[in-house]
Amino acid sequence: MKPVTLILAGGAGRRMNGGKPLRLLGGRTLLAHTLEIAHQLDFPVALSLRSHDQIPTPSGLPIIEDRPDIEGPLGGVVAGLGWANSKGFNAVLTIPVDMPWLPNDLAHRLIEGANGKASYASSAGKAHPICALWPVAKRNDAEFYAAKGGRSLRGLLEILEARKVEWPVGDDDPFANLNDPIALAEAELQLQKSR
Numbered sequence: 056m057k058p059v060t061l062i063l064a065g066g067a068g069r070r071m072n073g074g075k076p077l078r079l080l081g082g083r084t085l086l087a088h089t090l091e092i093a094h095q096l097d098f099p100v101a102l103s104l105r106s107h108d109q110i111p112t113p114s115g116l117p118i119i120e121d122r123p124d125i126e127g128p129l130g131g132v133v134a135g136l137g138w139a140n141s142k143g144f145n146a147v148l149t150i151p152v153d154m155p156w157l158p159n160d161l162a163h164r165l166i167e168g169a170n171g172k173a174s175y176a177s178s179a180g181k182a183h184p185i186c187a188l189w190p191v192a193k194r195n196d197a198e199f200y201a202a203k204g205g206r207s208l209r210g211l212l213e214i215l216e217a218r219k220v221e222w223p224v225g226d227d228d229p230f231a232n233l234n235d236p237i238a239l240a241e242a243e244l245q246l247q248k249s250r
Contacts, residue, residue: 056166058146060093061135062086063128063185065105065121070235076110076152078239081246085233086110088155096162098148101138103131125201128185128208133201136194147189151232154186155242158229161186164220173217179224184208186230187217 064086068075076086090113093100101117104110112118119138121130128151135147148162158164165174165188175187185208189197193215200211222229233239 056146057144058098058148058162058166058188059135059139059142059144060096060098060100060148060150060162061103061119061131061139062089062093062100062152063103063131063149064089064152065103065109065131066128067105068234071153071239072236074110075234078233080155080233080239080242085152085155086112089150089152090116092155092157093150095159096148098162099144101135103135122201126206129197129201129206129211132189132208132211133194133197136189136191136197140191140194145191147191149185149187149189151185153233154230155233156227156229156231157186158222162188164222168218168220170218173212173215174220175212175217176222176230177219178222178228178230181230182209182219183230184212187212189215 064076077084101119102112103119103121105121107118119134122134125133139147150157168174169188173189176183197211200214233242
């Protein structure tokens with residue numbers, strides 16, 4: 056399998072009052088944390104944004120603009136699948152910009168669990184459809200789903216008969232989502248306590 060890791064960062068971040076990828080955690084942006092995770096997954100990395108000028112981005116990092124006619128993260132997934140196909144990748148591994156503690160075995164286990172299909176992460180019985188492996192061969196299904204008005208990643212995963220891959224949760228949830236200032240402040244406290 057030849058996947059590309061796509062960081063989904065095109066959301067408006069309204070609950071974070073905008074600019075979520077540039078919010079600081081431990082003195083580093085959420086984007087910097089996510090890039091570190093993405094590079095550890097050992098696949099090429101690309102960044103999904105609403106537009107190239109949404110945020111300052113690292114030079115040399117491919118930027119894929121979300122499909123403007125498709126709301127939410129699905130716009131990034133569909134655009135990413137088309138881009139990946141044009142570059143010769145056969146799968147897209149999506150991760151969000153606001154989960155700074157994703158497990159190191161994310162890519163390995165999603166690939167292993169996919170068995171030729173799409174797959175997605177789950178922990179403590181909660182699905183995380185934004186952390187998923189999308190076969191490029193299913194890009195037409197994704198396009199058709201979006202053209203019919205579908206906007207839910209969960210809904211697309213159901214259509215693709217995606218396989219769920221469960222992660223254990225100990226004291227800390229590796230899929231903790233920092234999507235508002237309170238969650239970010241709590242994560243900052245947690246980070247300080249662990250030092």
